[in-house]
Amino acid sequence: MARKRYVICGVSTRANGMFIRSMLETFQPYCEIVGLLDADPGRFANCFRKFPALNGLPVYAPEQFERMIEETKPDVVIVAGADHTHAEYIVKGLEHHLDVISEKPMVTTSSDCRRVLEAQNGSRGTLYVAFNYRYAPIHTRIKELVLEGKVGKVTSVDLNWYLDTYHGASYFKRWNRKRQNSGGLSIHKSTHHIDLVNWWIDQKPLEAFAYGALHYFGPEGELNPAREDGRYCGTCQVKQRCQYFMRWSTRSKEVVPEDDHLTQLDVKPGAYTGYRADGCIFDSEIDIEDTYTAVVKYDKGAMLSYSVNFSLPYEGYRLAINGTKGRIETQEVLSKRAGYPVPEQTIEYYPLFGGKETIHVVPRPGGHGGGDPLLLEDLFLGADPLRTYPIMAGAEAGAYSVLTGEAIWKSAQTGQPVRITELLAGKTVAGATGAH
Structure with a gap:
């Protein structure tokens, strides 16, 4: 090679x-x-x-x-x-x-x-x-179950994603907090989730209707200890009254959860020119949402019910895929910061008629549920010749995930459904404003 x-x-x-x-x-x-x-x-x-x-x-x-x-x-x-x-x-x-x-x-x-x-x-x-989420063993096994016909024709998907108060808040400290930089979290983060669904069910999204709001962060956040812009965690005078900060720290010591990508050297204050990654999560320059609920319609008849929340007590997701022959369910609760024991993630398969099956998936080491190392192998060594189905995403998959995220945001802004095909064609969405 x-x-x-x-x-x-x-x-x-x-x-x-x-x-x-x-x-x-x-x-x-x-x-x-x-x-x-x-x-x-x-x-x-x-x-x-x-x-x-x-x-x-x-x-x-x-x-x-x-x-x-x-x-x-x-x-x-x-x-x-x-x-x-x-x-x-x-x-x-x-x-x-x-x-x-x-x-x-x-x-x-x-x-x-x-x-x-x-x-x-x-x-x-x-x-x-x-x-990389495609490559996590639990996610590839779900793909295989769908390909095996376990659920038959996919009719609907329920996906609820939860980010905890540490991870969720991190997006509002960094450059992601401005829509011009990230497209908002319906794009920056939700593209991960939307792409998984698109790939699992092998259908293209056509239309989205959604609501979105900024509930937790920004100056109106209920837990904002003081109305003052321009603060940073490293120098903040009121951080001991900030429950998001004190969740991980004490009055004498700041504690950062172990093994988190935000602990790396290059996000510490002063590491970058003119940029800090510890901005206040209650700053008024925040112009993105922290909560979305959406419904997405697909070209082969499936419907997705999706939600994401960026400030919850624990991190993980709940998924159900329904079809003409059965249902797949799984729930993930990440143990790293949950603070209490969490159950092993399994896949539950319910045939339309018959007994339930519990499927245990062998975990793999590495980031994003073991997906990162496998993705890197495909990128640098070529596609795994033993894999029997396509997994690497290209331009079209990347585009449909972004288009769906934009449709979610624009629908939340206008109160109207947004057709993804019209976004792809460059048609203007009535009532939508901003960089998009």
């Missing part, structure tokens, strides 16, 4: 922890990192401090993308910066007929979806979207 040359656009926490580390430690015989691109020189310094083997690597500013391609002659572009930067690098990489690996969400707007799909159609390169 020939060794490929990679450049990385966006030297983020994700780029360092997910891609660069694995390329240097696990896939080094197959990968060579030949260039880094970012708007902040501080991110290069963080990267070189973490990975001394990369010292001396060429670095580039965003406007130097063409120069980077000319000088480093890569085979693959990895896009892992803030969400709103993805489209530019994906399109340029495909225009150079290079393969591109993009973190999710692929992009943040329907207009950028159209740009990427057009670029993919005209390129000899291929875009891969890193939907």
